[in-house]
Amino acid sequence: MTELLGLVFSPWTEKARWALDVRGVPYTFRHYQPLVGEPALRVKLRRLTGRVSVPVLTADDGRVLADSADIARWADGRGAGPTLFPAEHEAEIARLIDLSERALAAGRARALSRMLADDEALAEMAPRPIRRAHVALAARLGGLGVRRTLRKYGGHEDGAEAHLRTMLAALDELRATLARSSPPGDGPRTLLGRFTFADIAMSQVLVNVAPPAALKLGAASRRSFSDPDLRDRYADLIAWRDELYRAFRTS
Known part of the structure; x- marks a missing residue:
């Protein structure tokens, strides 16, 4: 299943979650632990240097998206509900x-x-x-x-x-x-x-x-x-x- 890695108190994570939810796209949410979780996040993003952050969505087709707007666009092509990007x-x-x-x-x-x-x-x-x-x-x-x-x-x-x-x-x-x-x-x-x-x-x-x-x-x-x-x-x-x-x- 699609997985969203994020921080429950982050507005960037909330933007991604809201888009997924309003479109009715099923996903599993996993809380990201800063510092401790960073090595695994770098591997997921294939980014060994530079800044990495959440939310990060791993789609059921293997795609990895690391921006709330990109995640929302991905969700807009699935599920149903309001069209987010007319x-x-x-x-x-x-x-x-x-x-x-x-x-x-x-x-x-x-x-x-x-x-x-x-x-x-x-x-x-x-x-x-x-x-x-x-x-x-x-x-x-x-x-x-x-x-x-x-x-x-x-x-x-x-x-x-x-x-x-x-x-x-x-x-x-x-x-x-x-x-x-x-x-x-x-x-x-x-x-x-x-x-x-x-x-x-x-x-x-x-x-x-x-x-x-x-x-x-x-x-x-x-x-x-x-x-x-x-x-x-x-x-x-x-x-x-x-x-x-x-x-x-x-x-």
């Missing part, structure tokens, strides 16, 4: 995917920087047996992992203000695109007048503003991924995201 909207979907990626990278840098100041959140990043045995050690290990992630993906050196500007620009564009879209006959408003992968991609930007209730995060980690100022400023977008989940994220 041909008439290809250019706009590509634009919104790119916007989502830039905003998610900025949001990750901001959230992980907040996490570095929260030992309880850092401890939640460590494996549960270590947390149970030694909370202080778990926090130190979590800190090592968070710093490694910041170095791995870069961008943190751009500074908090640059990341905030990226987030604000993406959220303002999301609001403007929604305002331009056709009102729905029923259900939530969508970015292109119908549910597509653009909605999935852009809804994930809000993970770093107010994580959805369905996201599996510890209380302290949820605190690190939340931004009270942006949450109040973009309450309308959070409400849109939550309505989108209720309408299209049933699996």
Whole structure:
């Protein structure tokens, strides 16, 4: 069976899972363990050097896909359900995917920087047996992992203000695109007048503003991924995201 390797709290993994689920494509989900799982991941991707990350899908035909949008396109050719990449909207979907990626990278840098100041959140990043045995050690290990992630993906050196500007620009564009879209006959408003992968991609930007209730995060980690100022400023977008989940994220 098709296997998806990912992180349950990652918005990139959620983009891939949502696409697979909404198309009704059967798959097995396997949780990726950073550091410990990296050697096997490199073998799977045939990439012995350079950066590797999840989600990674191993299809039942042997194909290996290592990008959430590529996984969604693969899912769009299988199963049933809403067409995620309608041909008439290809250019706009590509634009919104790119916007989502830039905003998610900025949001990750901001959230992980907040996490570095929260030992309880850092401890939640460590494996549960270590947390149970030694909370202080778990926090130190979590800190090592968070710093490694910041170095791995870069961008943190751009500074908090640059990341905030990226987030604000993406959220303002999301609001403007929604305002331009056709009102729905029923259900939530969508970015292109119908549910597509653009909605999935852009809804994930809000993970770093107010994580959805369905996201599996510890209380302290949820605190690190939340931004009270942006949450109040973009309450309308959070409400849109939550309505989108209720309408299209049933699996």
